[in-house]
Amino acid sequence: MYAQMVKSEGMKSRDEMSPEELAFQDRIDRGEKIEPKEWMPEGYRKTLIRQIGQHAHSEIVGQLPEGNWITRAPTLERKAILLAKVQDEAGHGLYLYSAAETLGVSRDDLMEKLHSGAMKYSSIFNYPTLNWADMGAVGWLVDGAAIMNQVPLQRTSYGPYSRAMIRICKEESFHQRQGYAIMMKMAAGTPAQKEMAQDALNRFWYPSLMMFGPSDAESVHSAQSMAWKIKINTNDELRQKFVDQTVPQAHYLGLSIPDENLRWNEEKGGYDFSEPDWSEFFEVIKGNGPCNRERLGARVKAWDDGEWFREGLYAHAEKAAHRRMAATTAAE
Amino acid sequence: MSRKEWPLWEVFIRGQHGLNHRHVGSLHAPDAEMAIHHARDVYTRRKEGVSIWVVKSNDITASSPSEKGPLFDPAETKAYRHPTFFDIPDEVGHM
Ligand SMILES: [Fe+2]
Ligand SMILES: [Fe+2]
Numbered sequence: 001m002y003a004q005m006v007k008s009e010g011m012k013s014r015d016e017m018s019p020e021e022l023a024f025q026d027r028i029d030r031g032e033k034i035e036p037k038e039w040m041p042e043g044y045r046k047t048l049i050r051q052i053g054q055h056a057h058s059e060i061v062g063q064l065p066e067g068n069w070i071t072r073a074p075t076l077e078r079k080a081i082l083l084a085k086v087q088d089e090a091g092h093g094l095y096l097y098s099a100a101e102t103l104g105v106s107r108d109d110l111m112e113k114l115h116s117g118a119m120k121y122s123s124i125f126n127y128p129t130l131n132w133a134d135m136g137a138v139g140w141l142v143d144g145a146a147i148m149n150q151v152p153l154q155r156t157s158y159g160p161y162s163r164a165m166i167r168i169c170k171e172e173s174f175h176q177r178q179g180y181a182i183m184m185k186m187a188a189g190t191p192a193q194k195e196m197a198q199d200a201l202n203r204f205w206y207p208s209l210m211m212f213g214p215s216d217a218e219s220v221h222s223a224q225s226m227a228w229k230i231k232i233n234t235n236d237e238l239r240q241k242f243v244d245q246t247v248p249q250a251h252y253l254g255l256s257i258p259d260e261n262l263r264w265n266e267e268k269g270g271y272d273f274s275e276p277d278w279s280e281f282f283e284v285i286k287g288n289g290p291c292n293r294e295r296l297g298a299r300v301k302a303w304d305d306g307e308w309f310r311e312g313l314y315a316h317a318e319k320a321a322h323r324r325m326a327a328t329t330a331a332e
Numbered sequence: 333m334s335r336k337e338w339p340l341w342e343v344f345i346r347g348q349h350g351l352n353h354r355h356v357g358s359l360h361a362p363d364a365e366m367a368i369h370h371a372r373d374v375y376t377r378r379k380e381g382v383s384i385w386v387v388k389s390n391d392i393t394a395s396s397p398s399e400k401g402p403l404f405d406p407a408e409t410k411a412y413r414h415p416t417f418f419d420i421p422d423e424v425g426h427m
Pocket of ligand 1: 059088089092168172
């Protein structure tokens with residue numbers, strides 16, 4: 001997902017738990033929220049920093065593929081909408097960084113880890129956005145997949161994370177709908193435009209399925225994260241839900257899902273579908289996707305180029321504080 | 333590189349309907365003025381508010397989780413502080 005393959009730690013059975021750990025697990029089982037200054041197992045804290053941090057990085061890096069088309073949107077209205085959408089993603093990143101910081105990690109530290117490659121962001125943002133139809137496909141599929149994951153996370157056990165997810169979910173629906181609206185327009189356009197829409201779907205379908213991460217039904221990490229309620233569903237559950245929801249939406253557009261094995265399975269009440277190419281996924285995660293270097297390069301450049309500005313504002317703030325101090329002393 | 337992180341601010345927003353300012357989250361900014369500007373961009377993109385307060389996170393004193401019992405438990409046995417504690421017969425009418 002926006003947080004893929006987050007390593008969890010310390011899966012323990014009840015008899016291996018200390019009294020503190022037992023009491024903590026009981027609170028989670030009762031549905032209580034854990035708040036920043038309260039006692040928590042070190043593994044819970046570390047896993048959350050990784051997960052929320054990776055989620056935040058995804059929101060921030062996720063601005064780049066769409067930012068690519070702001071200056072080339074087909075109308076002023078589309079441009080304003082896309083700008084607002086991308087601005088929302090910046091906000092999502094900021095809500096999540098704040099949530100991560102309540103766990104005792106600094107913002108600069110998180111930034112540093114993103115830029116050095118020590119922390120990851122979602123694989124999906126390492127794919128290129130080649131034309132305007134991709135803005136439709138990204139909003140519809142990528143934000144659609146993100147919503148699948150984020151809606152249940154509103155109930156996560158960590159208070160600040162849960163509150164960030166609630167804010168984010170309120171804003172996501174607009175993202176998906178504006179994307180689908182672009183797809184509707186293009187699918188109903190000239191044959192060439194419809195062809196562009198189909199091509200965008202073809203390119204984004206499997207990378208979207210990869211967003212949920214490889215099957216984790218048997219993973220110990222996932223089991224621990226689920227016990228702690230920082231993961232609510234398995235990757236396969238969410239992927240299935242996403243496919244079931246998206247296929248009829250594609251049909252409405254008159255587009256076809258690029259999967260020969262896609263079939264309605266009456267028995268399970270869902271679609272059978274092909275798995276994405278997981279070797280491609282692992283390559284992208286390792287840094288060898290089509291745009292990894294470009295994305296990270298753009299991030300680092302923005303951070304470095306902004307340095308003088310951040311410094312300048314700081315210097316101004318300090319000067320103003322000194323002036324205020326001097327004025328108060330003089331008045332006394 | 334001087335590597336100084338901007339301080340953290342807590343943001344409070346009063347919504348449209350005259351309710352109290354409510355904590356909505358936090359952000360980094362070099363000073364109070366910029367914190368207000370940032371809060372406008374980060375927390376009110378959809379007209380969520382008509383007024384913003386920002387407070388340096390360091391200036392907030394919070395009760396500690398370990399005081400939870402002594403602070404809040406005493407209220408538990410005082411159900412008579414709620415109107416529903418008192419049974420008023422229907423004949424009396426609305427009260
Ligand atoms: Fe987002
Ligand atoms: Fe989004």
